[in-house]
Amino acid sequence: MKSNQGVFAKRILLAGLIAGSGMLAVSAFAMPEGGAAAKPGCEARQGHANREAQRAERIGALKEKLQLAPTQEAAWNAFVGAGQSGMKRAGGDRKAMHAEFASLSTPERLDRMQAMSDMRRAKMAERAEAIKAFYTQLTPAQQKVFDAEVMAKRQHGHHGHRHQA
Helix, strand or coil, X not given: CHHHHHHHHHHHHHHHHHHHHHHHHHHHHHCCCCCCCCCCHHHHHHXXXXXXXXXXXXXXXXXXXXXXXXXXXXXXXXXXXXXXXXXXXXXXXXHHHHHHHHHCCHHHHHXXXXXXXXXXXXXXXXXXXXXXXXXXXXCHHHHHHHHHHHHHHHHCCHHHCCCCC
Protein backbone atom coordinates (compact mmCIF):
# COMPACT_ATOMS: atom_id res chain seq x y z
CA MET A 1 0.00 0.00 0.00
CA LYS A 2 2.84 2.36 0.87
CA SER A 3 4.42 2.04 -2.60
CA ASN A 4 1.09 2.81 -4.32
CA GLN A 5 0.81 6.04 -2.34
CA GLY A 6 4.34 7.01 -3.39
CA VAL A 7 3.59 6.38 -7.07
CA PHE A 8 0.32 8.30 -6.77
CA ALA A 9 2.08 11.23 -5.05
CA LYS A 10 4.74 11.33 -7.78
CA ARG A 11 2.07 11.35 -10.49
CA ILE A 12 0.21 14.20 -8.77
CA LEU A 13 3.44 16.18 -8.41
CA LEU A 14 4.39 15.59 -12.04
CA ALA A 15 0.93 16.61 -13.26
CA GLY A 16 1.10 19.77 -11.16
CA LEU A 17 4.54 20.66 -12.53
CA ILE A 18 3.43 20.15 -16.12
CA ALA A 19 0.24 22.16 -15.63
CA GLY A 20 2.19 24.89 -13.87
CA SER A 21 4.77 25.15 -16.65
CA GLY A 22 1.99 25.48 -19.21
CA MET A 23 0.33 28.23 -17.20
CA LEU A 24 3.64 30.06 -16.81
CA ALA A 25 4.19 29.98 -20.55
CA VAL A 26 0.72 31.27 -21.29
CA SER A 27 0.95 33.98 -18.63
CA ALA A 28 4.33 35.09 -19.96
CA PHE A 29 2.75 35.87 -23.32
CA ALA A 30 -0.10 37.73 -21.67
CA MET A 31 2.30 40.18 -20.03
CA PRO A 32 3.97 43.11 -21.77
CA GLU A 33 7.74 43.36 -21.87
CA GLY A 34 7.88 45.42 -18.63
CA GLY A 35 6.10 42.66 -16.67
CA ALA A 36 2.97 44.61 -15.69
CA ALA A 37 -0.56 43.65 -16.68
CA ALA A 38 -1.31 44.10 -20.37
CA LYS A 39 -2.77 47.45 -21.38
CA PRO A 40 -5.88 47.43 -23.52
CA GLY A 41 -6.00 48.77 -27.08
CA CYS A 42 -4.30 52.00 -27.94
CA GLU A 43 -2.51 52.33 -24.60
CA ALA A 44 -0.54 49.17 -25.35
CA ARG A 45 0.60 50.58 -28.69
CA GLN A 46 1.58 53.84 -27.00
CA GLY A 47 3.59 51.87 -24.43
CA HIS A 48 5.40 50.08 -27.25
CA ALA A 49 6.02 53.39 -29.03
CA ASN A 50 7.37 54.87 -25.79
CA ARG A 51 9.74 51.92 -25.34
CA GLU A 52 10.90 52.33 -28.95
CA ALA A 53 11.49 56.06 -28.40
CA GLN A 54 13.41 55.41 -25.18
CA ARG A 55 15.51 52.77 -26.92
CA ALA A 56 16.28 55.16 -29.79
CA GLU A 57 17.27 57.83 -27.26
CA ARG A 58 19.60 55.43 -25.41
CA ILE A 59 21.17 54.24 -28.67
CA GLY A 60 21.72 57.84 -29.80
CA ALA A 61 23.28 58.78 -26.49
CA LEU A 62 25.58 55.75 -26.64
CA LYS A 63 26.69 56.66 -30.15
CA GLU A 64 27.51 60.21 -29.01
CA LYS A 65 29.49 58.97 -26.02
CA LEU A 66 31.46 56.52 -28.16
CA GLN A 67 32.47 59.25 -30.64
CA LEU A 68 32.68 56.77 -33.49
CA ALA A 69 35.05 57.25 -36.40
CA PRO A 70 33.62 57.02 -39.92
CA THR A 71 35.35 53.66 -40.35
CA GLN A 72 33.30 52.28 -37.42
CA GLU A 73 29.88 53.21 -38.87
CA ALA A 74 29.30 49.89 -40.66
CA ALA A 75 29.96 47.92 -37.47
CA TRP A 76 27.68 50.33 -35.55
CA ASN A 77 24.85 49.83 -38.05
CA ALA A 78 25.19 46.03 -37.80
CA PHE A 79 25.15 46.29 -33.99
CA VAL A 80 22.02 48.47 -33.95
CA GLY A 81 20.30 46.27 -36.54
CA ALA A 82 20.96 43.14 -34.50
CA GLY A 83 19.34 44.76 -31.49
CA GLN A 84 16.23 45.58 -33.50
CA SER A 85 15.80 42.07 -34.91
CA GLY A 86 14.51 40.77 -31.58
CA MET A 87 12.22 43.72 -30.86
CA LYS A 88 9.04 42.10 -32.19
CA ARG A 89 7.78 39.05 -30.40
CA ALA A 90 7.17 35.93 -32.42
CA GLY A 91 3.53 35.07 -32.68
CA GLY A 92 2.14 38.60 -32.87
CA ASP A 93 -1.31 38.83 -31.29
CA ARG A 94 -1.19 37.70 -27.65
CA LYS A 95 -4.90 36.88 -27.44
CA ALA A 96 -4.61 34.58 -30.45
CA MET A 97 -1.52 32.96 -28.94
CA HIS A 98 -3.30 32.49 -25.62
CA ALA A 99 -6.26 30.87 -27.40
CA GLU A 100 -3.92 28.65 -29.37
CA PHE A 101 -2.11 27.52 -26.23
CA ALA A 102 -5.42 26.79 -24.52
CA SER A 103 -6.41 24.50 -27.39
CA LEU A 104 -3.17 22.47 -27.29
CA SER A 105 -2.51 19.39 -25.23
CA THR A 106 0.22 19.57 -22.61
CA PRO A 107 2.80 17.74 -24.77
CA GLU A 108 1.98 20.06 -27.68
CA ARG A 109 2.33 23.13 -25.45
CA LEU A 110 5.67 21.86 -24.18
CA ASP A 111 6.87 21.29 -27.76
CA ARG A 112 5.74 24.80 -28.73
CA MET A 113 7.45 26.30 -25.67
CA GLN A 114 10.67 24.44 -26.54
CA ALA A 115 10.54 25.69 -30.14
CA MET A 116 10.02 29.29 -28.99
CA SER A 117 12.87 28.93 -26.51
CA ASP A 118 15.14 27.63 -29.28
CA MET A 119 14.15 30.58 -31.49
CA ARG A 120 14.89 33.08 -28.68
CA ARG A 121 18.25 31.41 -28.02
CA ALA A 122 19.18 31.64 -31.72
CA LYS A 123 18.24 35.35 -31.81
CA MET A 124 20.27 35.93 -28.65
CA ALA A 125 23.30 34.20 -30.24
CA GLU A 126 22.97 36.43 -33.33
CA ARG A 127 22.83 39.56 -31.18
CA ALA A 128 25.81 38.40 -29.12
CA GLU A 129 27.89 37.87 -32.26
CA ALA A 130 26.95 41.32 -33.58
CA ILE A 131 27.88 42.93 -30.26
CA LYS A 132 31.22 41.10 -30.18
CA ALA A 133 31.97 42.10 -33.77
CA PHE A 134 31.16 45.75 -32.98
CA TYR A 135 33.16 45.65 -29.74
CA THR A 136 36.30 44.51 -31.60
CA GLN A 137 36.02 47.62 -33.82
CA LEU A 138 36.18 49.93 -30.80
CA THR A 139 39.32 51.49 -29.38
CA PRO A 140 40.22 50.56 -25.79
CA ALA A 141 38.82 53.92 -24.58
CA GLN A 142 35.55 53.30 -26.47
CA GLN A 143 35.37 49.77 -25.04
CA LYS A 144 35.52 51.23 -21.52
CA VAL A 145 32.66 53.62 -22.34
CA PHE A 146 30.64 50.78 -23.89
CA ASP A 147 31.25 48.52 -20.88
CA ALA A 148 30.23 51.27 -18.44
CA GLU A 149 27.05 52.07 -20.39
CA VAL A 150 25.98 48.42 -20.57
CA MET A 151 26.51 47.98 -16.83
CA ALA A 152 24.60 51.20 -16.09
CA LYS A 153 21.71 49.93 -18.20
CA ARG A 154 21.66 46.60 -16.35
CA GLN A 155 21.79 48.25 -12.93
CA HIS A 156 18.85 50.51 -13.78
CA GLY A 157 16.69 47.51 -14.63
CA HIS A 158 15.84 48.02 -18.30
CA HIS A 159 13.68 45.35 -19.95
CA GLY A 160 11.85 44.59 -16.73
CA HIS A 161 14.78 42.98 -14.95
CA ARG A 162 15.99 44.27 -11.61
CA HIS A 163 19.67 43.84 -10.86
CA GLN A 164 21.28 44.56 -7.55
CA ALA A 165 24.57 46.41 -7.44
